[in-house]
Amino acid sequence: MEKGVPRVGVVVFLLNGKAVLLGRRRSSISDSTFALPGGHLEFGESFEECAARELKEETGLDIDKVEYLTVTNTLFLEEPKPSHYVTIFMRAFLADPNQAPQNLEPQKCDGWDWYDWDNLPKPLFRPLEKMVQEGYNPFPIG
Numbered sequence: 001m002e003k004g005v006p007r008v009g010v011v012v013f014l015l016n017g018k019a020v021l022l023g024r025r026r027s028s029i030s031d032s033t034f035a036l037p038g039g040h041l042e043f044g045e046s047f048e049e050c051a052a053r054e055l056k057e058e059t060g061l062d063i064d065k066v067e068y069l070t071v072t073n074t075l076f077l078e079e080p081k082p083s084h085y086v087t088i089f090m091r092a093f094l095a096d097p098n099q100a101p102q103n104l105e106p107q108k109c110d111g112w113d114w115y116d117w118d119n120l121p122k123p124l125f126r127p128l129e130k131m132v133q134e135g136y137n138p139f140p141i142g
């Protein structure tokens with residue numbers, strides 16, 4: 001296997017009541033799985049800056065109260081191009097609760113929708129699937 005370089009992704013649990021924003025990916029990585037919005041960490045960015053930039057680029061949404069939640073280390077070996085991602089999971093809320101997501105990158109995503117945490121679509125982005133199976137809860141306690 002041609003050895004690539006591990007890359008860093010930043011994805012966001014954008015929470016709205018008991019719902020989270022997910023979109024079905026159209027991508028060489030995890031194609032057609034339901035994934036959180038987000039993307040590659042760019043040079044010099046903080047995790048929070050990357051989260052806000054990717055959310056704006058992909059959905060047009062402004063986010064608030066962005067905070068670090070957890071991290072995963074995932075090998076995507078079965079993909080057309082084997083890759084290795086360290087994925088930073090952030091949590092955030094809508095800056096304007098009335099703002100609706102737009103699908104600004106239809107070539108990369110089928111569209112963004114709110115899904116109840118207790119009724120998530122399938123298949124999920126593999127690192128997210130593992131977290132859900134292990135009972136991970138991204139919602140604030142209390």
Ligand SMILES: CC(C)CCOP(=O)(O)OP(=O)(O)O
Pocket residue numbers: 008009010011027029038039040054085087
């Ligand atoms: C696979 C994921 C953890 C990191 C890459 O995300 P992405 O393909 O959405 O990247 P971009 O949004 O930056 O295009």
Ligand SMILES: [Mg+2]
Pocket residue numbers: 038039040054057058
């Ligand atoms: Mg992106």
Ligand SMILES: [Mg+2]
Pocket residue numbers: 038039040054
């Ligand atoms: Mg990007």
Ligand SMILES: [Mg+2]
Pocket residue numbers: 037038039040054058
């Ligand atoms: Mg992306």
